[in-house]
Structures are given as structure tokens and as C-alpha cells.
Amino acid sequence: MEALFSSTLAVAIAEIGDKTQLLAFILATRFHKPLVICLGILAATLLNHAAAAYFGAWLGEWLNGDLGRYLLAGSFLAMAAWMLIPDKVEAEESPLYRFGPFVATFILFFLAEIGDKTQIATVLLAAKYDAMWMVITGTTIGMLLANVPVVLAGKLSADKLPMAWIHRGSAALFAAFGLVTLFSV
Template sequence: MEALLASTFTVAIAEIGDKTQLLALILAARFKNKTAIILGIFLSTLVNHFAAAWLGQWAISWISPEMGRYLVAASFFAIALWVLIPDKVDAEESRFYAMGPFLATFILFFIAEMGDKTQIATVVLSAKYDALAMVVMGTTLGMLIANVPVVIAGHFSAEKLPMNWIHRGCAVLFALLGVATLVF
């Protein structure tokens, strides 16, 4: 249960102001079928984060538990710093719009998540908790918690949120996860 809650909370917070959240806003403005967009986000995240969580579990199995603990903690500290750098959405997504809201969302979210903070966090969380299903469910739920309201509201803008404070708070969260990994 700890893996599910930590994964959900961590990704939901990290996703605020992230490029995939901005992408959700763009897709919501572009397409009327909000259900197709939400389903695309869900399935894309599920596939992407399953692969990331599996990679985390596979990678941690090759090293000693002590070394793994240090690598996971270092990864959390690195993500804490990375979160402080704001994301921007690339303008190339327009070529996928002709595929319709579901496929465009699925493909664009999958691509946007590659190497993204939340994907790397999924790898690290999976390595830390050794609970693949709970981490994947949690990170996917965290993505939905952060993105579904943006899709439904459509007109809502992430620019209205105090992004500097959100990024700082998220950085503190990842740093605390790093410290907790070292201490516990």
C-alpha cells in the first residue's frame, strides 16, 4: 500500500506544470471528445510506466541491495534538481492530430513521457519498492489525477498556478524521498 500511495502522490505532484500536463491542455483545446483524450492518457501512461517500472525492477536485481539503496537515493536527489527546470511542449504534435483524439493522445503522451521526470520517477519508485503492480497503478493514477481535471476544464491554464512554488515543493518531496531511502 505504501508503494501505491507514494507513487500516486509523487507523480501527481511532479506532473503539475509538466510538459504532458501542458500537452493535455493543448489536446483538450484541440479535440471535443474528452473521453477519448482521457482514455489515451490512461492507456499510454499504463504502457509507458509498466515498461519503466519493469526496467527499474530488472536494473535493481543486478546490483547489491546496499548499492541499490544509494543509487535510488541519488536518483531521487537528481530528480529533485531536475524538477526545478520548467518544461515546454514541442510544436511537432500537430502532425498526429489527423489520427483523432484517442490515437493522437496515446502517441503524443507516450512520446512525451519518454525520459520525462515522471517516467524516471517510475523507474526509481519501482526499484525502491519492488512492487511493480502497485507502482504502475500509483504512477498511472497520479498522472490521471494531474491531467484529467485539465482535460475536463479545457480552458483551465497551468499558467494560473504558482508554478515556482509547485516546482520547489516537488523538488523538496523528491529530496525527502532520497533522504528516506538512505535513512530507512
């Protein structure tokens, strides 16, 4: 259960103000089909985070011992620093819009998640915990917790949220993961 809770919390917080959350807002205002957009986000996240968690689980097996622990702890600490850098996305027209809200959301979300903070977090969490499916479930729930309200509100603007504090809180959470990983034996 720790893997599920930690993964949900880490990704839900990390996703606030992330480029994929801004993308969800753009898609919601473009299509006005919240359920279809949410299903596209769910499908893209499941596929993307399953691949990331599989890679993370493989890394977790390969990087064992003190070296692996140090590398994982360092990665969590680097992730903490990265959380302090806000993401931006341009509100440009995509040729994918012509395929409708589900396909556009699925493809745009999947591509936006490649190398994104939450995908890297999924890799790290799967490497840390020996519970790949719990990590996939948790990170997917975290993505939905952060993005569904934005899609449903449609007119909610991320600039009304205390983004600096949200990014600092997210950085503190990943720093805590790093320190716990570093000092756990």
C-alpha cells in the same frame, strides 16, 4: 500500500506543469473530446509506465546492497533538482491530429513520456519498492489526477497555478525519498 500511495503522490505532484500536462491542455483545446483524450492518456501511461516499472524492478534486483541504495538515493536527489526546472511544450500542429483524438493522444503522450520526469520517477519508485504493480497503478493514478482536470477544464491555464511552489514541493518530495532511501537500512 506505501508503494501505491508514494507513487501516486510523487507523480501527481511531479506532473503539474510538466510537458505532458501542457500537452493534455493542447489536446483538450484542439479536439474537445475529453473522455477520448483521457482514455488515450490512460492507455499511453499504462504502457509507458509498465515498461518503466519493469525496468525499475529489474534495476532494484540488480542494484542491491549499499551501492544500490546509494545510487537510488542519489537518483532521487538528482530527480529533486530536475523538478526545479519547468517543462515547456510548443503548441504546434501535429500530423498525428489527423488520426483523431485517441490515437493522437496515445502516441503523443507515449512519446512525450519517454525520458520524462514522471517516467524516470516510475523507474526509481519501482527500484525502491518491491511492488511493481502498485507502482504502475500509483503512477498511472497520479498521471490521471494531474491531467484529467486539465482535459475536463479545457480552458484552464497552467500559468494561473503557483508553479514555482508546486515545483519546489515536488523537489522536496523527491529529496525526502532520496534521504529516506539513503538512511534506511
